[in-house]
Amino acid sequence: MSDLGQSVLAEPMTAAPDLPVAAELDHALRNATPAEVIASAVRTVGRERLALVSSFGTESAALLVVMADVDPAIPVIFLDTGWLFEETLAYRDTLIATLGLRDVRSVKPLEETLRREDANRELWFSDPDACCRIRKVEPLQRALAPFSAWINGRKRFQGGLRATIPVVEEDGKRLKFNPFAKTSREQIAAIYAAAKLPPHPLAASGFLSVGCMPCTSRTSEDEDARGGRWRGRAKTECGIHTTKTA
Ligand code: SF4
Numbered sequence: 001m002s003d004l005g006q007s008v009l010a011e012p013m014t015a016a017p018d019l020p021v022a023a024e025l026d027h028a029l030r031n032a033t034p035a036e037v038i039a040s041a042v043r044t045v046g047r048e049r050l051a052l053v054s055s056f057g058t059e060s061a062a063l064l065v066v067m068a069d070v071d072p073a074i075p076v077i078f079l080d081t082g083w084l085f086e087e088t089l090a091y092r093d094t095l096i097a098t099l100g101l102r103d104v105r106s107v108k109p110l111e112e113t114l115r116r117e118d119a120n121r122e123l124w125f126s127d128p129d130a131c132c133r134i135r136k137v138e139p140l141q142r143a144l145a146p147f148s149a150w151i152n153g154r155k156r157f158q159g160g161l162r163a164t165i166p167v168v169e170e171d172g173k174r175l176k177f178n179p180f181a182k183t184s185r186e187q188i189a190a191i192y193a194a195a196k197l198p199p200h201p202l203a204a205s206g207f208l209s210v211g212c213m214p215c216t217s218r219t220s221e222d223e224d225a226r227g228g229r230w231r232g233r234a235k236t237e238c239g240i241h242t243t244k245t246a
Pocket residue numbers: 081083123124127128129131132133135136211212213214215238
């Protein structure tokens with residue numbers, strides 16, 4: 001599946017902090033395969049300082065299988081917001097078993113925060129940015145505390161703010177690796193087919209992108225995959241990629 005180990009890329013280091021300059025690493029990995037990007041992330045910071053963040057959504061298995069080929073023990077952070085579909089929770093468990101993922105960490109919002117700020121579970125409607133902050137952004141901040149770098153599955157073809165993402169970027173004091181930045185929709189589909197990956201249970205019923213229940217709807221054929229997220233609102237991102245994690 002992956003091209004792990006096909007190349008050992010030179011990674012310029014800075015004296016301080018102890019991480020390479022993101023732009024230089026991005027330049028070195030510009031033409032690397034997704035597996036090479038993940039392997040480089042492991043070499044750069046070490047597995048114990050690296051995490052992959054996955055929503056276990058409709059395209060997540062592609063990144064997870066590439067990661068599992070490189071190292072199935074890389075910690076995987078899953079943000080269990082309290083509003084996820086049961087099908088997504090089941091898909092997480094299916095992929096853990098199918099891919100042999102060894103360290104998936106389901107992270108929830110703090111009960112105290114939920115009681116204080118969303119006691120009636122209506123924040124998603126009245127203030128979705130605040131809802132995403134307490135259910136996604138803050139839990140991710142806490143979950144990433146032990147890590148120096150993280151991997152995620154955004155693609156440029158998703159458009160919007162994602163259209164110009166680099167392969168490696170600076171995220172506060174961390175490095176952020178985007179192994180699928182230049183991967184096409186067809187290549188994602190090819191990874192699914194080659195590895196015989198099970199689809200997300202909701203994909204067959206018209207959900208091209210799956211997030212939280214209240215903020216996810218089916219997409220029509222003429223819409224972008226993420227068109228069903230936060231339908232009717234200007235919001236297109238939950239904030240975990242638009243807020244520095246440190
Ligand atoms: Fe809340 Fe919706 Fe954001 Fe989920 S996606 S955290 S329900 S606003």
